[in-house]
Amino acid sequence: MMTFDCIEITEELPDLKPVDDLMGEIKRMVSELLLRVQHTVAGGMLTVLLMGTMPMVSANAYLFTENKPEIIIDNSGVVPVAHDVATFYFHHERLTADIERLSVLKDGWDGNGAKAPSKEALKQMSSIVDMLDEQVLSFCAIFPENESGLYLQGRFPNGRLSVYLDGNLMTYLLKNKGNRISKSAVVVQPAAIKDLQINIVSLLLDENA
């Protein structure tokens, strides 16, 4: 992956909404943003992160500059932008929205007496979603469990992830064709989530796993 010195500008644009010409819209907004902040960069890359309100359109617009700001948002540039721009942070927002929807579930959500997810389980899930990489999250879905817990399930190129949260502790399992990692009675805290992220990447995303 190529790296550049970069200046990061973050500005919230509350009127962002899904449009047919997403790339055209992003180009227009980035041009306006550049004019407003009047940044010029000699060499390197200026990265502008755009975040909008729901329905969410988030984008990372990569600007490759020499003498003046110039927007390159297409697949022929040195960075893959067209697809990534449209989906950057999308999965984090998707799963965060899912957590919000599950937080208002009532008992009996399955039509047969299942308990609504507990606040503790929802909090655990939020912590995990906040810390896992966007690429990891792109393969994941969140489900309610009938005794107030939650599942985070992932279908990855090389295998599967299953995480169960009971509001107190976490149990998880990762497996591919040749290997299996499982842990139970894990306290959901940054070190444990980081450990999970590392295991996911090595076992489920690494082509050599």
Next chain:
Amino acid sequence: MRTHKEIDTSTGCVDGTVSLIRLLCTPLYYNEMTRQVNPDAFDLRLTGKNHDQKETFVSLIRRDKFDDDESFLSALEVGYVIWDKKPWETNRYYGYGTFVCQEALAVNDMIEIWPLLQSKEYHVGMFYAKSDDEYYSGPLPKDNPDILEMLSDLADLISDTVVTTSEKK
């Protein structure tokens, strides 16, 4: 020997070649974007008026009792809400997934699929053996990685076969 009052042992366990259906009773059992099934679809639950009756099997439908998909779908009133107050009168389902009996049996040694004394013609039950003497009842202990794996594997088994109401013609 494990026995259970709901099992019809007269003809032996369900043949491995039989195709079976697991009905999905809510959109929360299936994620259409990632095409994943909720592992809870294969868990045992607490039911009853006071939420105190422990399920002892997962109910499955014999696919071979229906001539084709159209006749099966017409036998269901498909929709998002299930389990009206009088079961079987206005039940509606979100979708379903199909699998072959032996595929489920291969997931874990504790899985047994038996004909049921009730509703013999259409339904069979998936039981989970706890020991030589008994089956699990009520919600399974998902904090056990082996149990979590089994439920996830069963969910994954049908993930690519799920038909939902949005796809029904």
